[in-house]
Amino acid sequence: MAFEGLADRLQETIKKITGKGKVSEQDVKEMTREVRLALLEADVNYKVVKDFVKRIKERAIGQEVMESLTPGQQVIKVVKEELTSLMGGEQSRVAVSERPPTVIMMVGLQGAGKTTTTGKLANLLRKKHNRKPLLVAADVYRPAAINQLETLGKQLSLPVFSLGTEANPVDIANQAIEKAKEEHLDYVIIDTAGRLHVDEDLMDELQQIKQNVNPDEVFLVVDAMTGQDAVNVAESFDQQLDVTGVVLTKLDGDTRGGAALSIKAVTNKPIKFAGMGEKLDELEAFHPERMASRILGMGDVLSLIEKAQDNVDQKKAQELEEKMRDASFTFDDFLDQMSQVKSMGPLEDLISMIPGANKMKGLKNVQVDEKQLVHVEAIIQSMTKKERVDPSVMNASRKKRIAKGSGRPVSEVNRLLKQFDDMKKMMKQMTNMQKGKKGKKGKGFNFPFM
Structure with missing residues (x-):
C-alpha cells in the first residue's frame, strides 16, 4: 500500500490518544511532535510539515476538541480533515472543452x-x-x-x-x-x-x-x-x-x-x-x-465499491448469490470468482480499503501469497468436469491424479476439498437460519452478500 511507513507511524501515534476520556494540552503536544517526525521521515517538505502541525495543534487545543464528549475521536477528525486539505481537499476533475476535442x-x-x-x-x-x-x-x-x-x-x-x-x-x-x-x-x-x-x-x-x-x-x-x-x-x-x-x-x-x-x-x-x-x-x-x-x-469503502463495479460481472455475481443460497455452487464458480477478485488488484490493497482492517487480528500487515492462489487454481484445473461439479465422487486415486496434474501434494488437495465442503455447509446453515424452521425468513440474521 502507498504511504505504508507513514500510515503505520501515524496510526500508532493517534491510537495513543483515541481512547482518552480527557485530552490535555500535553497529550496534544506529544501527539503533534510524533506526527511531525513521521511526516519528516516520509520526506514531506519541512515548511509544509511546520504549517500542518501548527494547524492541528491550534484546532486540537481549541474548543471543538477540549469541550467534546469524545476528545480522542475529535483529534482524529481534525487530523483527517487537515490531511485531506493538505492533499487538495476534494477530487479535481479533468477539464472538458466546450468545443471538442x-x-x-x-x-x-x-x-x-x-x-x-x-x-x-x-x-x-x-x-x-x-x-x-x-x-x-x-x-x-x-x-x-x-x-x-x-x-x-x-x-x-x-x-x-x-x-x-x-x-x-x-x-x-x-x-x-x-x-x-x-x-x-x-x-x-x-x-x-x-x-x-x-x-x-x-x-x-x-x-x-x-x-x-x-x-x-x-x-x-x-x-x-x-x-x-x-x-x-x-x-x-x-x-x-x-x-x-x-x-x-x-x-x-x-x-x-x-x-x-x-x-x-x-x-x-x-x-x-x-x-x-x-x-x-x-x-x-x-x-x-x-x-x-x-x-x-x-479504510476506503468507496474505492473498493468502484473496483468491484468495474471488475465484477454483476450478472455472474447474482447467479453466484443464488447458488450460494441453495449451496449448489461448484469449483467452476469458485474459480470464476477468484479470477474476478484478482482482476481488482493485489489482495493486500483490497484488504487495506476495509475500514478497521488494520485493527483486525490476522488482517493487520497481512501479506497475501499470490502463489497460493495459483496453486489453488492449478488443483481445480486438474479436476475433471464431473469432479468440479460434484466433489463427493473424490476417492484416493482421483486425488492422487489431481495432485500429480497440479504439481501439488495430496495433502493440499485434501485441504482444499475440506475447505470447500466446510464453506458449502456454512452457506447452507446461513440460508436455513434466514428461512427459519417453517420456511419464513428468520429475524436477526442477514447473509453478508445479500
Whole structure:
C-alpha cells in the first residue's frame, strides 16, 4: 500500500490518544511532535510539515476538541480533515472543452513514466467516461517513445497519431488536433519529450507547443518515489508552463509519501491521478479524502465499491448469490470468482480499503501469497468436469491424479476439498437460519452478500 511507513507511524501515534476520556494540552503536544517526525521521515517538505502541525495543534487545543464528549475521536477528525486539505481537499476533475476535442498536454522528466501514463489516461477516459481519445507521439527525440506509444495504442485498440522523428513537435500537435476534429474524437493526449533534467531547450519546446495548441490541461507526470525531488521538479515545470495538475506515478511502490503530501501545498496545483501499478488499468482518479482515510487506517469503502463495479460481472455475481443460497455452487464458480477478485488488484490493497482492517487480528500487515492462489487454481484445473461439479465422487486415486496434474501434494488437495465442503455447509446453515424452521425468513440474521 502507498504511504505504508507513514500510515503505520501515524496510526500508532493517534491510537495513543483515541481512547482518552480527557485530552490535555500535553497529550496534544506529544501527539503533534510524533506526527511531525513521521511526516519528516516520509520526506514531506519541512515548511509544509511546520504549517500542518501548527494547524492541528491550534484546532486540537481549541474548543471543538477540549469541550467534546469524545476528545480522542475529535483529534482524529481534525487530523483527517487537515490531511485531506493538505492533499487538495476534494477530487479535481479533468477539464472538458466546450468545443471538442479536449486537449491534454503530458509533460515531465524522462523516466517518470510519462508515455505509459499517457496510455493509461486514455484507457481510463474511454473505460470510465466513455470518451474517444487520440494518443499523440510528439517526442521526436526518442524513437523508442514513439514505438512505445504505438504499441500501447495497439494493446488498448486506441488510435495513435505520429509523423515520425523528423517532424516538428508543434506541427505534430496541430495536425493531430485537426485529425481528432475530422474523426469526432473527444480527447487529444499529447505525449511530449522529456529530459533527464529540466533544461532551457526542453522548456522552450514545451512552451511553443502550449502557445500553439492552447491545451485545456497541462499534466505534469512525476515519480512519487523520488520524494522531495518530485516537488522540486513540479515547481520548475509549473513556473515555466503553469501546469494545471499533477499525475503521480509509482504510488504503489515503496514510497514514503512525501511527494503526494507536499506537491499541492508547494505548487498549489492539484493531484489529478495516481498510478497504482504497472498494468494499463492501474491509474486512478486521486481522491484526497479517501487517501487520508487509508493513511489513517479508516479504510476506503468507496474505492473498493468502484473496483468491484468495474471488475465484477454483476450478472455472474447474482447467479453466484443464488447458488450460494441453495449451496449448489461448484469449483467452476469458485474459480470464476477468484479470477474476478484478482482482476481488482493485489489482495493486500483490497484488504487495506476495509475500514478497521488494520485493527483486525490476522488482517493487520497481512501479506497475501499470490502463489497460493495459483496453486489453488492449478488443483481445480486438474479436476475433471464431473469432479468440479460434484466433489463427493473424490476417492484416493482421483486425488492422487489431481495432485500429480497440479504439481501439488495430496495433502493440499485434501485441504482444499475440506475447505470447500466446510464453506458449502456454512452457506447452507446461513440460508436455513434466514428461512427459519417453517420456511419464513428468520429475524436477526442477514447473509453478508445479500
